[in-house]
Amino acid sequence: xxxxxxxxxxxxxxxxxxxxxxxxxxxxxxxxxxxxxxxxxxxxxxxxxxxxxxxxxxxxxxxxxxxxxxxxxxxxxxxxxxxxxxxxxxxxxxxxxxxxxxxxxxxxxxxxxxxxxxxxxxxxxxxxxxxxxxxxxxxxxxxxxxxxxxxxxxxxxxxxxxxxxxxxxxxxxxxxxxxxxxxxxxxxxxxxxxxxxxxxxxxxxxxxxxxxxxxxxxxxxxxxxxxxxxxxxxxxxxxxxxxxxxxxxxxxxxxxxxxxxxxxxxxxx
Amino acid sequence: xxxxxxxxxxxxxxxxxxxxxxxxxxxxxxxxxxxxxxxxxxxxxxxxxxxxxxxxxxxxxxxxxxxxxxxxxxxxxxxxxxxxxxxxxxxxxxxxxxxxxxxxxxxxxxxxxxxxxxxxxxxxxxxxxxxxxxxxxxxxxxxxxxxxxxxxxxxxxxxxxxxxxxxxxxxxxxxxxxxxxxxxxxxxxxxxxxxxxxxxxxxxxxxxxxxxxxxxxxxxxxxxxxxxxxxxxxxxxxxxxxxxxxxxxxxxxxxxxxxxx
Numbered sequence: 001x002x003x004x005x006x007x008x009x010x011x012x013x014x015x016x017x018x019x020x021x022x023x024x025x026x027x028x029x030x031x032x033x034x035x036x037x038x039x040x041x042x043x044x045x046x047x048x049x050x051x052x053x054x055x056x057x058x059x060x061x062x063x064x065x066x067x068x069x070x071x072x073x074x075x076x077x078x079x080x081x082x083x084x085x086x087x088x089x090x091x092x093x094x095x096x097x098x099x100x101x102x103x104x105x106x107x108x109x110x111x112x113x114x115x116x117x118x119x120x121x122x123x124x125x126x127x128x129x130x131x132x133x134x135x136x137x138x139x140x141x142x143x144x145x146x147x148x149x150x151x152x153x154x155x156x157x158x159x160x161x162x163x164x165x166x167x168x169x170x171x172x173x174x175x176x177x178x179x180x181x182x183x184x185x186x187x188x189x190x191x192x193x194x195x196x197x198x199x200x201x202x203x204x205x206x207x208x209x210x211x212x213x214x215x216x217x218x219x220x221x222x223x224x225x226x227x228x229x230x231x232x233x234x235x236x237x238x239x240x241x242x243x244x245x246x247x248x249x250x251x252x253x254x255x256x257x258x259x260x261x262x263x264x265x266x267x268x269x
Numbered sequence: 270x271x272x273x274x275x276x277x278x279x280x281x282x283x284x285x286x287x288x289x290x291x292x293x294x295x296x297x298x299x300x301x302x303x304x305x306x307x308x309x310x311x312x313x314x315x316x317x318x319x320x321x322x323x324x325x326x327x328x329x330x331x332x333x334x335x336x337x338x339x340x341x342x343x344x345x346x347x348x349x350x351x352x353x354x355x356x357x358x359x360x361x362x363x364x365x366x367x368x369x370x371x372x373x374x375x376x377x378x379x380x381x382x383x384x385x386x387x388x389x390x391x392x393x394x395x396x397x398x399x400x401x402x403x404x405x406x407x408x409x410x411x412x413x414x415x416x417x418x419x420x421x422x423x424x425x426x427x428x429x430x431x432x433x434x435x436x437x438x439x440x441x442x443x444x445x446x447x448x449x450x451x452x453x454x455x456x457x458x459x460x461x462x463x464x465x466x467x468x469x470x471x472x473x474x475x476x477x478x479x480x481x482x483x484x485x486x487x488x489x490x491x492x493x494x495x496x497x498x499x500x501x502x503x504x505x506x507x508x509x510x511x512x513x514x515x516x517x518x519x520x521x522x523x524x525x526x527x528x529x530x
Contacts, residue, residue, distance in 0.1 A: 029444075058313060
């Protein structure tokens with residue numbers, strides 16, 4: 001048993017390594033791709049800065065505070081994109097029948113899909129997010145708890161966003177053209193988590209911040225790092241709940257994926 | 270003989286009409302992003318009242334028009350033409366008894382016509398029904414908005430055509446198109462109203478075709494500035510980009526070498 005799990009891990013390591021080697025074999029093109037990802041991630045930051053040329057606070061948060069929320073969200077999104085972004089290709093695998101091939105192999109379907117086309121250029125997004133985050137963290141008054149939050153939050157946020165990404169893309173098991181529906185949840189979460197949740201109306205906040213647990217990606221950890229009260233008056237304990245929410249989100253995503261695969265009937269051709 | 274172009278417009282319309290489920294799914298994305306973007310702008314306005322002439326109704330109208338126009342002017346280019354240049358299939362297209370440039374424009378206008386029905390009108394209705402909406406004060410504004418949207422689509426086509434043709438020289442237009450995909454939304458006024466930008470940025474952008482895609486049709490609808498000036502800016506760039514497209518296609522075709530045969 002140990003031997004077989006060991007070999008499965010080796011298989012995945014080999015697949016991922018081969019994909020990465022393939023992309024690095026065109027270094028010029030790869031470097032451009034990384035820069036494009038880096039700049040692409042920065043566009044929303046520019047939008048935030050444009051707003052702050054007009055106002056001094058947004059939803060009760062200063063420019064530096066919003067940039068911290070953005071930095072946490074961008075780093076988490078970059079990591080999630082790198083880890084599970086390939087799940088977006090699920091409709092193509094279903095349409096071409098390649099998903100049937102995956103079902104036949106003695107490996108997990110989700111793991112196969114995620115390893116099939118790892119895009120190393122997405123480190124550009126992570127780098128952009130981390131750079132903004134590092135800048136935004138320079139004024140934090142450090143305590144051991146805050147240090148722990150600063151380290152754990154981007155990872156927990158990435159896990160939450162990854163779970164959202166996988167669960168949302170499962171819609172492709174039911175809808176032929178479900179990619180855009182999934183996009184509204186995945187890229188919508190990327191956008192929603194980049195701003196303080198105080199700016200959203202009550203219904204939008206319930207859906208995009210709590211039902212889809214976007215608020216735990218950046219908003220609550222940012223409150224912990226800034227040591228400031230929540231304008232919404234929500235319990236202080238919530239700011240330390242991101243890892244717990246991440247665990248629950250993974251459980252839900254795994255459950256949805258399993259139902260999706262069970263429902264899957266192939267394209268029939 | 271009948272001109273092929275009106276039929277190409279119709280074909281473009283029907284090609285996209287075949288994917289009704291995709292259009293509905295796309296609407297979901299537009300609706301979510303409309304809600305989120307409107308929240309950001311409204312939150313900014315809540316801090317200090319109207320910004321650069323945008324009150325809440327104008328800002329909300331700006332957001333829903335932008336989400337609707339996104340798929341009409343089609344900001345994010347597909348790479349089909351660049352792919353045909355790279356593989357050499359463009360030779361077949363050039364050999365057909367049509368003007369390739371005009372044929373592709375006709376097809377794109379057909380696509381845009383379908384997008385007006387399925388992608389522009391629904392977000393506008395969402396804005397009208399559920400939000401404070403800035404209705405045009407003059408009836409003529411509706412007609413001017415239609416013309417402005419058409420011109421915006423032609424300008425957008427001109428940009429996408431040129432970017433795709435860069436494959437004649439670069440072989441792979443992916444990088445160029447990725448750069449456009451990254452910056453396009455910001456430069457055209459999709460992400461933030463251009464009037465909120467610093468004065469120097471506004472001055473620079475006024476000399477580019479970019480506002481013609483989103484900001485100008487939205488300005489026409491919300492009756493900001495002289496509509497004649499706005500439409501002339503769009504018309505000017507539509508003509509210039511169409512001309513550049515012809516020159517680029519001719520230059521690219523001259524580089525083309527058909528092997529064998």
